[in-house]
Amino acid sequence: MKAFTRETSKAIAIPGVNCDTDQIIPGRFLKADRAEGYGQFLFHDIRRTEEKELDPAFPLNRPGADAATILVVEDNFGCGSSREGAVYALVDHGIRSVIGPSFGDIFFNNALKNGLVPVRLSAETCDALAEHISRFPDAQVTVDLEAGEVVLPGNLGTHPVIIDPFARDCILRGLDEIEMTLTFMEQISAFETDRMASHSWLGR
Structure with a gap:
């Protein structure tokens, strides 16, 4: 948007x-x-x-x-x-x-x-x-x-x-909710890597 x-x-x-x-x-x-x-x-x-x-x-x-x-x-x-x-x-x-x-x-x-x-x-x-x-x-x-x-x-x-602070931030940045989520991909990937390392059975 x-x-x-x-x-x-x-x-x-x-x-x-x-x-x-x-x-x-x-x-x-x-x-x-x-x-x-x-x-x-x-x-x-x-x-x-x-x-x-x-x-x-x-x-x-x-x-x-x-x-x-x-x-x-x-x-x-x-x-x-x-x-x-x-x-x-x-x-x-x-x-x-x-x-x-x-x-x-x-x-x-x-x-x-x-x-x-x-x-x-x-x-x-x-x-x-x-x-x-x-x-x-x-x-x-x-x-x-x-x-x-x-x-x-x-x-x-x-x-x-x-208006809601999260919605305000999205509109100011021109991002919908999915696009806003994707701005955290680095953190998401890091979490997934750490999670798999400590819970290797999840990958089985």
Whole structure:
């Protein structure tokens, strides 16, 4: 996965409490080859009208929205099924961080395993941020994982980014769990050599 240390970008507010993984990427697209990118399916149905045309009112369809790498979402984002494809769709679209009051537990963990940084802030702070960027769409948000903080525009202040230390280390280094394990191969090999020497019967 791509390493994440610090990201500064304008942010896009996605409306909707309980936005589930089927809204993030409809299940029918999960059969597609991910090598071609799941980003094209992000919010596929909810960003379109009943006539299947892109809705110009949907935040990600507005001019310049594609440049944003940070989303501001509402409560319980990513609830529903455990599909990892929801995180793939966000990452493949170029989203590096999602800020919201709360996330579905499985979505939150899937995000960490794929280098997408989920930031939990209070509902009041998220509402104020969404309101601010609606008035100032070019306002910049900084998610600094190395410093462990998110810097919001205007007078909204600086807030801590709290995630599991192991996941944080993996994301900072751009390593998944297997790749992180492989960084200890020298120690693993030394342990195995010592173990075989003291317990030779294991090799029988």
